[in-house]
Amino acid sequence: MxxxxxxxxxxxxxxxxxLTLAEDIIADPAxxxxxxxxxxxxxxxxxxxxxxxxxxxxxxxxLGGSVIGFSSAQNSSASKGESVAxxxxxxxxxxxxxxxxxxxxxxxxxxxxxVNIPVINAGDGGxxxxxxxxxxxxxxREEAGRLxxxxxxxxxxxxxxxxxxxxxxxxxxxxxxxxxxxxxxxLRVPDYIKDEILVKNHAEFEEVEDMETVLGKLDILxxxxxxxxxxxxxxxxxxxxxxxxxxxxxxxxALKDLKILxxxxxxxxxxxxxxxxxxALYFKQAEYGKFVRMALMMKLLGLKKPETAPExxxxxx
Amino acid sequence: MLKVDAIDRGIVLDHIxxxxxMQVYHYLHLDELDCPVAVLQKVKSxxxxxxxxxxISDRIDVDLDVLGYLDPNITVxxxxxxxxxxxxxxxxxxxxxxxxxxxxxxxxxxxxxxxxHIFRLSDRENRIYRCIYCDAKAEKDSF
Numbered sequence: 001m002x003x004x005x006x007x008x009x010x011x012x013x014x015x016x017x018x019l020t021l022a023e024d025i026i027a028d029p030a031x032x033x034x035x036x037x038x039x040x041x042x043x044x045x046x047x048x049x050x051x052x053x054x055x056x057x058x059x060x061x062x063l064g065g066s067v068i069g070f071s072s073a074q075n076s077s078a079s080k081g082e083s084v085a086x087x088x089x090x091x092x093x094x095x096x097x098x099x100x101x102x103x104x105x106x107x108x109x110x111x112x113x114x115v116n117i118p119v120i121n122a123g124d125g126g127x128x129x130x131x132x133x134x135x136x137x138x139x140x141r142e143e144a145g146r147l148x149x150x151x152x153x154x155x156x157x158x159x160x161x162x163x164x165x166x167x168x169x170x171x172x173x174x175x176x177x178x179x180x181x182x183x184x185x186x187l188r189v190p191d192y193i194k195d196e197i198l199v200k201n202h203a204e205f206e207e208v209e210d211m212e213t214v215l216g217k218l219d220i221l222x223x224x225x226x227x228x229x230x231x232x233x234x235x236x237x238x239x240x241x242x243x244x245x246x247x248x249x250x251x252x253x254a255l256k257d258l259k260i261l262x263x264x265x266x267x268x269x270x271x272x273x274x275x276x277x278x279x280a281l282y283f284k285q286a287e288y289g290k291f292v293r294m295a296l297m298m299k300l301l302g303l304k305k306p307e308t309a310p311e312x313x314x315x316x317x
Numbered sequence: 318m319l320k321v322d323a324i325d326r327g328i329v330l331d332h333i334x335x336x337x338x339m340q341v342y343h344y345l346h347l348d349e350l351d352c353p354v355a356v357l358q359k360v361k362s363x364x365x366x367x368x369x370x371x372x373i374s375d376r377i378d379v380d381l382d383v384l385g386y387l388d389p390n391i392t393v394x395x396x397x398x399x400x401x402x403x404x405x406x407x408x409x410x411x412x413x414x415x416x417x418x419x420x421x422x423x424x425x426x427x428x429x430x431x432x433x434h435i436f437r438l439s440d441r442e443n444r445i446y447r448c449i450y451c452d453a454k455a456e457k458d459s460f
Contacts (some may be wrong), residue, residue: 083429106425106450110432125423127451192452196440 002300003112003119007130007170014299015170019138021295022288024305029062032294035303036065042095043069044087044111045122046078046102051264051286052122052131056099059293063303068095085114092117097301099131100124118300126160126227132263133166134296135289140220142288143259143281149176151217155244156224156269158183163263164224165193172201179205180214184243186236187226211244215253221246223262223269223282247271251279261285321355321372328379329394329401330371335359337388338369340457344383344416347373382410386417386446387457409444412437413455417446421453 003009010018025032041060045053048071057067070076077087084102088111091098098115100108101122108121123129141147152171154164158181168189171177179198181189188207198205208214215221226241245268246260262270262282274280298304333341338356347354352375362368376395384391384407393405413436419426426432426448436446436455446455 083431084425085429085432102425103423104425104428105421105423105452106448107429109450110425110429124425125451127423192439192447192454196445 003108003121004130004296004300005109005112005119005121006128007133007166008173009130012173015134015137018134018292018295018299019141021298022138022291023142025291025294031305031308032063032298034064035298035305036060036063036301039063039065039097039301039303040095041065041067041069041297042091042098043067043071043122044076044091044098044100044102045069045071046073046076046100046107047123048072049101049123051289052101052129053099055286055290056120056122056131056293059290059297062290063294063297065096069099084110087111088115088119091115097297120296120300123162126162128166128169129162129263130166131289131293131296132163133170134292135285136163136167136222136261136263137170138288138292139261139281139285140259143284144219147171148174150219151178151180152220152222153180153182153211153214153218154189154222154224155182155211155246157187157226157240158189158224159187160227161224164189164222167222168193169197172197172203177203179203180218181205181207182209182211182214182244183207184209184240187240187243211246212250212253215250215258216255218254218258220259220261221254223260223266225262225265225267225269242268244269245271246274248273248277251277254279319357321357323399324372324374324396325399327352327372327374327376327396329396330373330379330384331368331392331394332362332365333369333371333391334388335365335367335369338371341369341371341384341387341391343458344387345380347371350375350377379405380416381405381407382413383416385410386413386455389444409438409441413446417455417457419448419451419453420456421448421451424448424451424453426450 060067084107092115097118099120099122103125105125105127107124112119158164258279260280338358355372357370359367389407389409391407394401395403414433418434435449439447
């Protein structure tokens with residue numbers, strides 16, 4: 001059974017297939033509107049989410065399937081103490097595919113180890129978020145035209161930012177990527193990302209604290225939110241939350257064709273005035289998220305685009 | 318000099334890094350055995366300077382994965398009638414199950430009942446193991 005727990009569960013060829021399929025869906029969504037007819041997606045969200053859950057649900061509905069699930073732990077048997085493994089075993093009886101978000105790292109893997117339907121990790125604590133990674137890859141490929149030979153700046157909370165960890169893990173598999181890691185000392189990328197991913201893959205990277213000095217060389221700027229929910233200590237959160245704020249003034253230092261990405265939600269790390277800048281792509285990025293999830297679910301469920309009838313041939317009514 | 322008799326039948330764990338004998342003793346749960354067990358610490362060694370040795374006076378199934386995880390340089394000799402009849406090779410295991418515990422409070426193993434604590438070898442050169450659930454590094458207990 002194929003699951004998506006870690007972004008590296010997919011080979012580069014499989015990622016390419018998913019991104020190409022997503023591009024085909026964008027070009028002709030009507031052709032896919034009944035592909036998943038009769039299929040059910042279970043969204044098991046133990047943590048609040050807007051984009052990820054709704055984009056999964058919209059993706060399945062747009063494929064002609066339906067959706068069941070819950071949107072918080074309080075609305076599930078988890079509030080009665082049911083284990084993740086047991087919940088997954090039950091849901092397997094009702095659904096064809098699971099998308100799970102959980103505050104504990106590794107929870108979707110536990111689900112995957114206990115069921116025979118595909119499980120998608122929709123974010124596990126501060127660990128990984130592979131479908132956001134696919135979204136980011138599709139955005140970069142669509143907007144920058146390539147996934148290699150790019151200088152990419154990651155800015156903000158690089159310690160707890162699961163989207164950052166997942167994307168670095170994935171991009172380090174492509175050639176010619178130069179990573180610029182912009183964060184305060186306390187929120188630097190964990191050592192294992194540096195030692196076992198960047199160093200191991202011979203990726204070029206640098207760590208800096210000042211955004212302005214590096215803005216001018218970036219092809220992509222990936223902004224992140226400092227996440228209150230990841231801190232055990234509120235005082236640390238308050239001290240660090242406003243370290244980087246991207247403004248139009250700062251963007252004067254950036255390349256004209258910079259692409260600004262953000263996994264959202266944003267708090268105040270990108271000033272609202274930046275939204276009007278053509279380089280701001282984060283809302284478009286959220287839209288790509290639905291298409292890439294459609295393609296991913298098709299792939300995991302083994303669904304194919306229906307054959308179109310050859311020209312001149314009439315189909316039976 | 319302190320003298321410990323040779324064993325007639327059993328297992329000798331040799332070339333343990335000096336000071337780590339008790340760690341090996343606890344990880345292998347040798348305290349639960351009924352037979353005599355000797356832990357020799359800081360024994361002179363031409364190769365290592367000093368080393369620890371453990372002598373177990375019975376044939377037991379030694380978990381080679383545990384030894385490999387702790388230190389792949391440890392040697393295991395099986396003794397019969399006072400002679401070494403077999404030497405077992407210790408290697409870095411690809412995976413260890415319920416040998417180390419994940420200490421990341423954010424890991425699912427901290428709350429989910431009955432989950433095996435599984436670590437995979439992620440860096441052979443530096444002998445680093447990581448939790449399969451959360452990627453936290455395995456920390457070896459010292460005793």
